[in-house]
Amino acid sequence: MLAKGVLFGVKTKMILTFTICIIIPGIVFFVFFLQSYSSYVLDNVIENKENIMKEAQKNMEFRFEAYKNTSMTLYYNEAMKAYINQEEYAEENPLVNQFLSSIVNSDRYIAAAVLRLGDRIYGSGYSYQNLEDYFVRHEQDILAQKGRAMWNPTEVMTASYNQTPDNFSLGRAVNSELHNVGSFWIFFSSEIFNNIFKNSIFHEESTDYYMISEDYQIITSSNKEMTGSRGEEGLCRRAWETGNGNFLYEDEGSGKEKIVVCSYSDMTDWLLITVTDKSTAFKDVTEMKKASVIIGSLYVLFILIAYCFFSKEFFGPMKKLSRKLYNVTERKFEKIEETGRTDEMGMLMNNYNYMVDEIQALIENIREEEKAKNEEKMKVLSMQIGPHFIYNTLNTIKWMAVVNRQDNIKRMVESLVKLMMSVTYNNSEEITLKEEKALLESYVYIQKMRFTNFDVEYELPEEIQEFKILKLLLQPFVENCILHAFKGKAGVGQITIRFYEKGGVLEIDITDNGLGFDPDAITKNGNEKNEIDHVGICNVIERIWLNYGKEYGVTIDSAAGMGTAVHLHLPVICGGGEKNGESSDSRG
Structure with a gap:
């Protein structure tokens, strides 16, 4: 009878011992440590940026609230209020120009102030050449707000003397006592954001920041060339879906993973986002991973030394047994000499010798079975003579029916033959x-x-x-x-x-x-x-x-x-x- 083998061989036991006692605990420790530290670094980066971005948003909203109040002085000035309510703007009123000049001169970031009443346009500051186009794009949205202030994204404006300032605007509808009579606009230089976003996190080499509108228009950016243009659609869409929060994003151009933190402003309906290169933020984590690789290499070296030692003691006999097993595949059934060992190797050798005897017995049994199968095939071929004889007999009956003009019998036999041949011969x-x-x-x-x-x-x-x-x-x-x-x-x-x-x-x-x-x-x-x-x-x-x-x-x-x-x-x-x-x- 085949001797019952051990559950694990010597080689398996050795590998399992080192794996369970050394490698797995080490890997688990380093993986857990790196994951915990990576999470800590990520949370710390995100929390730091969120806090500073919130402060920047508060600072911006505080200043923008003051600008909204400035736009309301149109109604606080009694002379301007009376001029608006008369709804007759055929003749130019110098008072309006003085009022707009006072607004432009009140803050160094106010680039221009424009009042449109009926067909007359008053302005102070920059003299924009593309103002009519600007009104076409934005005035209907402003009027739809029915007097509420609305912030419009940064655009590259065309001014006199070939100037092209990057300006964003605050607009609101102008209403008389009876109905809407025009619109009021204050244009701001995008340089204001340099003061608002002066914190160091907005100027880190690995961090870019963007202020975007809902239609992905960039109001301001650390990359000044992008101000006034349309942002990357995938990043902007994901940022607007996130709102106040954060996510990881793979940059389409470089393929690098980025940490994106978002902060939404209810006042402006704009979204401030910072995009930080994850590899830079995780620089310390990368160094720890390198140290882990070095320690892991030392583990592997130790295991190799132990493996060489055990190979000389145990795995040599296994190699000899392996050669004998290979000879079996070549149909050379050679028994291995007895060594008298009682450990796993001794059991393997005894089982091998027993296997050789069993294989030879099985080969003989297979030969006997193949012989019996061939005899059965011959019987099947002989039995096929029976249906052939039946078809010939039915054909004889058919022709007898033809001779005797028995068409029904003839057709019935033909139908039966067709059905039988379909089942028997059509494979x-x-x-x-x-x-x-x-x-x-x-x-x-x-x-x-x-x-x-x-x-x-x-x-x-x-x-x-x-x-x-x-x-x-x-x-x-x-x-x-x-x-x-x-x-x-x-x-x-x-x-x-x-x-x-x-x-x-x-x-x-x-x-x-x-x-x-x-x-x-x-x-x-x-x-x-x-x-x-x-x-x-x-x-x-x-x-x-x-x-x-x-x-x-x-x-x-x-x-x-x-x-x-x-x-x-x-x-x-x-x-x-x-x-x-x-x-x-x-x-x-």
């Missing part, structure tokens, strides 16, 4: 719809010799006759109609078989006007005796599932006295062996 699992219809016609003709109370009608369009179907798939349904549907029925039974393609699927309807039955009986316990051939129908369903998958199958609609409608849902398999435009090998 193909699938046949064309045309061939399946021919087999059904042969079967129906034979049955009409026995039952005369039914007719069968076929609807097979020319264009689908070469579609393929499993052989004799429809015969069980037709048989049930003939044997059961019309039993005891007055008048002639009618069976209709309709083939058609719909949506890339082959559909087959088999309907009769017979007595009907309960379709649920098909799923009942097999011990219950039913008149309908449920076994045949279940076999058809099983064949469809095995060949085409469970997305195809059979549905049956019937009720007592209402006839039966069988619907087959099958794949379209073309004559060339393709299913729905794919190779037939793809069938599940």
Whole structure:
């Protein structure tokens, strides 16, 4: 008997010991430590940036609130208020120019002030050449606010003397006592953000910052060339989805992972984001990873030394045993000499010798089995003579019927021969719809010799006759109609078989006007005796599932006295062996 081997060999035990006691604890420790430290670094970076960004936002909102109040002085100035309410602006009023000049001179970051009343435009500060275009883009949004202040993103404006300042604006609708009469605009230099974002985190080499509007327009940025342009869509979309928060983002250009922190301002509807290179922020973590690799290398070196020691003591004999096992694959069954060892190596050698004896015995048994199988094959070939003799005899009967002008007998024999030859000699699992219809016609003709109370009608369009179907798939349904549907029925039974393609699927309807039955009986316990051939129908369903998958199958609609409608849902398999435009090998 084959000796029972140990669960673990020597080599496995050694490797497992070092792995469990040294490598795994070391790896777990370093992984846990690095993950904890990485999380700490990430949280610290994010928290630091969030706090400073909040302070910057507060500072900006404080200053912007003052600018909003400045824009309201339009209504606090009684002379300006009276001028607006008169709603007559045909003549220029110097008072308006003085008022706008006072606003421009009140703050060094105010670049211009513009008042539009009817068709008249007053301005102070920069004289913008593209002001009309600016109004076209923004004035309707301003008017829609009905007097509330609205901040507009930074744009590159065109001023006199070829100046192109980067300005953003505060706009609000101007209303008289009765209705809207115009709009008021204060333009600001984007240089104001240099003062607001003067904290060192906004100027780190590894950090970029952006102030963006909801349509991804960059109001200000650490990269001054990007101010007034449209930001990267992927980053901006993700930032707006995050709102106040943070996320990690892979830069499309460099492929580097970035830490993105976002802060939203309710006042301006702008989003401040900082983008920091993760590799720079995680510089200390990277150094620790390098140290971990060095320590891991020392572990590996220690294990290699231990491995060499044990190899000399244990693995040498294993190599000798391995060579003997290789000889077995070359059909050289050589036993290994006994060493008298009682450890794992001794058990392996004893088991090897036992294995050699067993293999030789098995080879002899296989030879005997192959001999018996060949004898069975000869018997099968001999038995094939029987059906051939039957076909010859049936052909003789057919010709005797021809000589005696017995056409019914002749046709019945031909139908029987066709059915038998299809089952016996046609090894193909699938046949064309045309061939399946021919087999059904042969079967129906034979049955009409026995039952005369039914007719069968076929609807097979020319264009689908070469579609393929499993052989004799429809015969069980037709048989049930003939044997059961019309039993005891007055008048002639009618069976209709309709083939058609719909949506890339082959559909087959088999309907009769017979007595009907309960379709649920098909799923009942097999011990219950039913008149309908449920076994045949279940076999058809099983064949469809095995060949085409469970997305195809059979549905049956019937009720007592209402006839039966069988619907087959099958794949379209073309004559060339393709299913729905794919190779037939793809069938599940």
